[in-house]
Amino acid sequence: MEKFDLIVIGSGAAGLTSAFTALGFGKSVLIIEKYKSGGECTWSGCVPSKGLINQAKDIYTAKKYADVTVDTAQVLNKVRAIREGIYQHETPEVLEKAGAVFVQGQAVFESSNNIRVGDKTYTAKKVIIATGSSPMVPAIPGLDSVPYLTNENFFEQTQLPKSIIVLGAGAIGMELSQSMNRLGVKVTVVEMMPEVMFREEPEFSKVIREKLTAEGIEFHIGTKAVGVEKTDQGILLSVEKDGQHSTLEAETILVALGRSPNIQGMNLDAVGIKTDRHIVVDAGLQTTAKGVYACGDVAGPYLLSHMANYQGKIATMNALLPIKRKVNYQHVSWATFTDPEFARAGLTEAEARDLYGNNVRVYHYDFNKLDRAQTKEGDHGQIKLITNQKGRVLGAHIIADRAGELIAEVQTIKTLGINFAKLQGVIHPYPTYADALRQIAQQVFIDNLLNLPIVKLFRKNK
Ligand SMILES: Cc1cc2nc3c(=O)[nH]c(=O)nc-3n(C[C@H](O)[C@H](O)[C@H](O)COP(=O)(O)OP(=O)(O)OC[C@H]3O[C@@H](n4cnc5c(N)ncnc54)[C@H](O)[C@@H]3O)c2cc1C
Numbered sequence: 107m108e109k110f111d112l113i114v115i116g117s118g119a120a121g122l123t124s125a126f127t128a129l130g131f132g133k134s135v136l137i138i139e140k141y142k143s144g145g146e147c148t149w150s151g152c153v154p155s156k157g158l159i160n161q162a163k164d165i166y167t168a169k170k171y172a173d174v175t176v177d178t179a180q181v182l183n184k185v186r187a188i189r190e191g192i193y194q195h196e197t198p199e200v201l202e203k204a205g206a207v208f209v210q211g212q213a214v215f216e217s218s219n220n221i222r223v224g225d226k227t228y229t230a231k232k233v234i235i236a237t238g239s240s241p242m243v244p245a246i247p248g249l250d251s252v253p254y255l256t257n258e259n260f261f262e263q264t265q266l267p268k269s270i271i272v273l274g275a276g277a278i279g280m281e282l283s284q285s286m287n288r289l290g291v292k293v294t295v296v297e298m299m300p301e302v303m304f305r306e307e308p309e310f311s312k313v314i315r316e317k318l319t320a321e322g323i324e325f326h327i328g329t330k331a332v333g334v335e336k337t338d339q340g341i342l343l344s345v346e347k348d349g350q351h352s353t354l355e356a357e358t359i360l361v362a363l364g365r366s367p368n369i370q371g372m373n374l375d376a377v378g379i380k381t382d383r384h385i386v387v388d389a390g391l392q393t394t395a396k397g398v399y400a401c402g403d404v405a406g407p408y409l410l411s412h413m414a415n416y417q418g419k420i421a422t423m424n425a426l427l428p429i430k431r432k433v434n435y436q437h438v439s440w441a442t443f444t445d446p447e448f449a450r451a452g453l454t455e456a457e458a459r460d461l462y463g464n465n466v467r468v469y470h471y472d473f474n475k476l477d478r479a480q481t482k483e484g485d486h487g488q489i490k491l492i493t494n495q496k497g498r499v500l501g502a503h504i505i506a507d508r509a510g511e512l513i514a515e516v517q518t519i520k521t522l523g524i525n526f527a528k529l530q531g532v533i534h535p536y537p538t539y540a541d542a543l544r545q546i547a548q549q550v551f552i553d554n555l556l557n558l559p560i561v562k563l564f565r566k567n568k
């Protein structure tokens with residue numbers, strides 16, 4: 107039986123980070139992958155979706171100035187070419203050149219140290235499960251009898267449909283809906299929550315829904331999908347809102363209703379690896395079987411590539427090194443790549459008030475007053491910054507051009523525990539979007555001064 111220091115199951119964001127971390131420690135590593143190295147992010151997630159978003163944005167801008175004919179077959183070909191380019195850095199050959207052994211196939215646990223692939227069994231002192239997640243497809247009557255799309259087959263289409271119903275207005279639903287609409291597809295979105303993007307600040311979610319509505323997308327919020335039928339033209343979706351039933355029609359349907367962890371067919375129960383929807387892990391990412399760790403989407407709770415990387419590193423260090431580290435989710439951040447982008451670091455205002463009551467300060471900034479934003483037509487977005495009474499960041503929310511980049515500055519300050527007021531003394535180039543953060547910092551600086559006991563006393567006695 108071939109022996110390794112570490113077996114990594116899955117070669118997506120979490121698995122690749124685990125494998126490279128272990129190789130960096132000079133360990134022998136076996137990677138088992140049932141599909142293609144790179145995982146969802148490369149093949150059906152971050153990379154192709156951002157490839158589509160970028161092309162859709164260029165075409166949308168071009169359409170403002172000229173008649174543009176869109177060939178969606180060409181757009182999708184380009185998306186796949188972008189994907190191939192990224193894959194070149196994570197092929198089995200690249201992984202083997204870095205020192206890993208790569209085996210293609212479905213991994214099945216025989217014991218917590220022995221993993222079978224086909225008719226061969228491999229053994230390791232430690233095992234990392236990084237098998238990711240798959241689209242969750244609920245039992246909506248009739249759905250299984252129509253040819254529906256998910257992120258797994260979406261980017262394999264030869265061309266985009268003329269019309270589509272998108273089920274779910276979360277990250278996938280919103281990013282793909284806007285892109286498709288900009289590429290000429292008639293898009294109808296059905297979301298059961300009262301607002302789109304339910305994880306975000308509600309007023310920001312409303313802004314993005316209104317923007318996409320103005321671009322031509324039809325939203326049905328607070329609406330549940332209850333049945334699907336095939337028709338000559340495509341599909342007929344039955345929906346229910348406040349007890350009222352109606353139907354929507356389109357050529358096809360995209361299911362973007364959340365994710366299910368990939369835990370099936372691995373014999374996890376038999377070797378003592380407990381699951382509770384995701385794989386159950388402790389604060390060091392160890393599963394209920396000693397020496398077996400889990401990271402990325404299969405462990406949750408944040409289903410994001412950068413969180414898979416973060417967890418992959420911690421799980422591997424805990425598996426291979428004597429010092430144990432705990433995961434810390436206090437500084438989670440993410441961005442959604444609609445136009446304008448959404449970005450978030452830390453708590454919402456409601457979450458901050460739940461934890462700290464009125465001991466929070468909330469700063470609002472409107473990009474309409476920023477010179478750089480004014481040089482461009484259209485909506486300019488806003489920032490909401492939540493700090494404690496000392497000026498330390500509890501949460502930040504940005505909806506604007508380049509929000510995903512802007513949040514990095516707040517995220518650095520927040521993670522390093524620097525008072526936000528200190529940013530007021532940092533020279534920011536003019537005219538930039540980031541200068542908005544310096545302007546907010548100026549206000550935080552003033553409020554910090556006004557909050558000093560001596561200043562309060564002086565003002566009281568005045
Ligand atoms: C459309 C879309 C857009 C996204 N955009 C973003 C974004 O912009 N930013 C962001 O941070 N996140 C984004 N995500 C989320 C991101 O893709 C995931 O969080 C990330 O890919 C999770 O990485 P992972 O390594 O846990 O799992 P995966 O990347 O899914 O990798 C798991 C691997 O394990 C393999 N596997 C599964 N079972 C077995 C088995 N039994 N044996 C062997 N191999 C197995 C799979 O084939 C797969 O290759 C997006 C997701 C989608 C769907």
Ligand SMILES: NC(=O)c1ccc[n+]([C@@H]2O[C@H](COP(=O)([O-])OP(=O)(O)OC[C@H]3O[C@@H](n4cnc5c(N)ncnc54)[C@H](O)[C@@H]3O)[C@@H](O)[C@H]2O)c1
Binds near residue numbers: 244278331365441443
């Ligand atoms: N930019 C990014 O970072 C990015 C982009 C895409 C995806 N992702 C990741 O992928 C994950 C999955 O994305 P997703 O969009 O599938 O899930 P999601 O959880 O973000 O959104 C699913 C949406 O579907 C709605 N829904 C569920 N059942 C419904 C029903 N029967 N009828 C109508 N609406 C229903 C939910 O209320 C929710 O709003 C996200 O959680 C995110 O972590 C990240």
